[in-house]
Amino acid sequence: MSGRLFVGSVVLVTAGCAVAPAAPKDVVCTTQFVYGLSITVNDAVTAQPVCDAQVVVVSNNYRETLMTFPATGPCSYAGAGERAGVYDITASKAGYVTAAQTGVRVDANECHVIPVRVTLDLKREPPAGQKALDIRERLTRK
Numbered sequence: 578m579s580g581r582l583f584v585g586s587v588v589l590v591t592a593g594c595a596v597a598p599a600a601p602k603d604v605v606c607t608t609q610f611v612y613g614l615s616i617t618v619n620d621a622v623t624a625q626p627v628c629d630a631q632v633v634v635v636s637n638n639y640r641e642t643l644m645t646f647p648a649t650g651p652c653s654y655a656g657a658g659e660r661a662g663v664y665d666i667t668a669s670k671a672g673y674v675t676a677a678q679t680g681v682r683v684d685a686n687e688c689h690v691i692p693v694r695v696t697l698d699l700k701r702e703p704p705a706g707q708k709a710l711d712i713r714e715r716l717t718r719k
Contacts, residue, residue, distance in 0.1 A: 604687050618670075619697070619699070620699060626651060627673075635664065658690075661685040663682050665677065
């Protein structure tokens with residue numbers, strides 16, 4: 578190589594991949610990927626699971642739209658994989674009022690995040706005619 582030494586470096590970039598906390602030398606951690614949030618969305622009246630809601634978690638500049646994840650339970654949504662933080666969670670679906678829970682804290686130990694279970698109950702929106710009636714009643718009471 579004509580007297581030149583090439584020193585190459587490889588940079589691996591994995592988008593969206595979180596890193597588990599570094600463990601002390603005397604602790605052996607598993608290679609299991611742990612989700613910090615396990616969210617169940619139910620119908621507030623029937624208590625039946627809502628499997629096709631849109632569930633979004635936000636922590637500062639981090640935002641994740643969750644998908645159902647059967648390993649955490651039927652119609653369960655999982656997210657915040659190996660990502661400690663404080664989250665605001667919303668669940669929405671057409672025909673329902675959006676449900677939210679704020680300030681959900683996910684902590685971590687020396688190896689993984691500590692999973693937090695959250696249940697959100699979606700209340701059905703009243704029929705369109707009922708909304709107008711409710712508004713008129715409130716206005717006439719004043």
